[in-house]
Amino acid sequence: MAIESSQRIVIAGGGIAGLATWRALKQRGIESLVVERRPVAADGGLAINLPGNAMAALEQLGLGTDIARLGYPVRKREYRSRDDRLLAAIDEDAFWGESLRPRAVRRADLMTMLSTGLEASSLRADRAIASVVQDASAAHVRLDNGEDLSARLLVGADGVRSTVRQAVMGASQPSAAHIASASWRFMAPNPGVDGWTAWTGEHGTILLLPVDETTVYGWVAVSSPNVAGDDLKQLDHAFRNFPERVRKALAWALAHPESLYHSPIEEVRLSRWHEGRVILLGDAAHATAPVWAEGAALAMEDALALAAFVAETDDVAAVGRRFEQARQPRVAHVQAMTDRLSKSARLPYPLRRFIMPFVVPRSYRATYSPLKPTDA
Numbered sequence: 001m002a003i004e005s006s007q008r009i010v011i012a013g014g015g016i017a018g019l020a021t022w023r024a025l026k027q028r029g030i031e032s033l034v035v036e037r038r039p040v041a042a043d044g045g046l047a048i049n050l051p052g053n054a055m056a057a058l059e060q061l062g063l064g065t066d067i068a069r070l071g072y073p074v075r076k077r078e079y080r081s082r083d084d085r086l087l088a089a090i091d092e093d094a095f096w097g098e099s100l101r102p103r104a105v106r107r108a109d110l111m112t113m114l115s116t117g118l119e120a121s122s123l124r125a126d127r128a129i130a131s132v133v134q135d136a137s138a139a140h141v142r143l144d145n146g147e148d149l150s151a152r153l154l155v156g157a158d159g160v161r162s163t164v165r166q167a168v169m170g171a172s173q174p175s176a177a178h179i180a181s182a183s184w185r186f187m188a189p190n191p192g193v194d195g196w197t198a199w200t201g202e203h204g205t206i207l208l209l210p211v212d213e214t215t216v217y218g219w220v221a222v223s224s225p226n227v228a229g230d231d232l233k234q235l236d237h238a239f240r241n242f243p244e245r246v247r248k249a250l251a252w253a254l255a256h257p258e259s260l261y262h263s264p265i266e267e268v269r270l271s272r273w274h275e276g277r278v279i280l281l282g283d284a285a286h287a288t289a290p291v292w293a294e295g296a297a298l299a300m301e302d303a304l305a306l307a308a309f310v311a312e313t314d315d316v317a318a319v320g321r322r323f324e325q326a327r328q329p330r331v332a333h334v335q336a337m338t339d340r341l342s343k344s345a346r347l348p349y350p351l352r353r354f355i356m357p358f359v360v361p362r363s364y365r366a367t368y369s370p371l372k373p374t375d376a
């Protein structure tokens with residue numbers, strides 16, 4: 001059904017936040033239009049770790065069965081030293097319970113789930129938002145092909161380098177994360193890892209996470225600030241003394257450089273997420289270093305909260321205020337816990353190794369307890 005442009009909700013970005021918003025609105029019978037600059041979402045070949053509150057959000061989005069089918073259970077976490085000594089172990093099953101069991105999922109599968117039912121008439125794919133101006137009656141969006149769209153509400157779900165944020169909030173560039181300025185990600189044959197396992201050493205940290213019976217997702221952060229994305233020698237060197245399992249996965253990735261994604265880790269810290277008829281959510285509003293794997297969960301929770309407020313009133317300014325009020329404390333908590341962990345990750349390795357057995361279980365509980373749904 002065609003929507004009157006004065007009534008239209010436009011969503012900038014068809015990533016996790018954008019698709020979850022489209023879906024959450026649709027659940028409430030509210031149509032919207034998603035504008036995505038790529039034919040398919042970014043990083044589709046990689047995977048993502050979803051803690052229990054992401055499971056709760058997926059359930060609310062009507063995707064509980066799909067994630068149970070496509071996500072690989074993450075029952076425990078192990079934090080290990082460079083010489084493979086177990087420093088801390090977390091029983092995630094015991095913490096979250098079976099219904100919220102964390103899962104690892106291929107990003108492509110997550111995007112397919114979130115976009116199920118999205119019809120061509122509700123999507124402009126391969127089209128970027130080039131500019132945004134607002135007046136009292138509407139937000140006016142120009143696409144890169146010259147097409148103009150008007151919206152009563154423009155949702156900025158266009159990620160860490162959001163065009164919408166920059167157009168509406170002015171100069172608000174993302175900043176480099178404290179934990180590491182960049183990281184590599186890859187998929188490789190499983191070298192013998194049976195759950196979420198991270199090893200830490202003098203020069204960096206590597207996480208291996210099974211995504212099915214035979215494949216692991218790898219995430220590598222090197223502490224040295226100046227390692228270039230194509231400096232694979234230095235990457236190899238940073239992990240040269242690590243256990244055989246790590247060496248094996250890394251060697252596979254280095255032998256298949258096309259499988260290595262190098263990306264900056266950037267953060268966005270804003271005091272306001274709405275301006276006029278524009279509301280920012282997901283990474284566009286609050287990108288945070290992925291040390292607690294909360295990006296997708298927060299993006300989906302944002303979407304659910306926003307849709308509930310949109311369904312309550314046509315007053316966009318009121319929606320923006322309520323959305324911020326509802327979501328900011330939770331996001332601020334994740335940001336604070338991210339800063340805390342990032343700080344300890346920068347301590348000298350011998351000290352880090354010494355304190356991890358005490359600090360990790362406590363930080364895990366302190367981070368996730370307030371995020372756990374109260375009825376879980």
Ligand SMILES: Cc1cc2nc3c(=O)[nH]c(=O)nc-3n(C[C@H](O)[C@H](O)[C@H](O)COP(=O)(O)OP(=O)(O)OC[C@H]3O[C@@H](n4cnc5c(N)ncnc54)[C@H](O)[C@@H]3O)c2cc1C
Nearest residue numbers: 013015016017037049128129158159282283290293295296
């Ligand atoms: C290295 C790394 C590892 C991570 N690991 C995890 C993890 O394990 N678990 C977790 O929960 N989170 C993780 N995250 C964070 C997570 O990826 C993000 O929080 C999440 O993707 C945010 O979703 P989003 O939709 O807000 O932004 P994005 O995923 O960035 O989506 C934004 C979308 O907007 C589109 N877009 C951008 N500009 C425009 C424009 N002008 N016009 C139209 N479209 C546009 C983009 O193409 C993109 O599809 C990780 C992040 C990084 C960097």
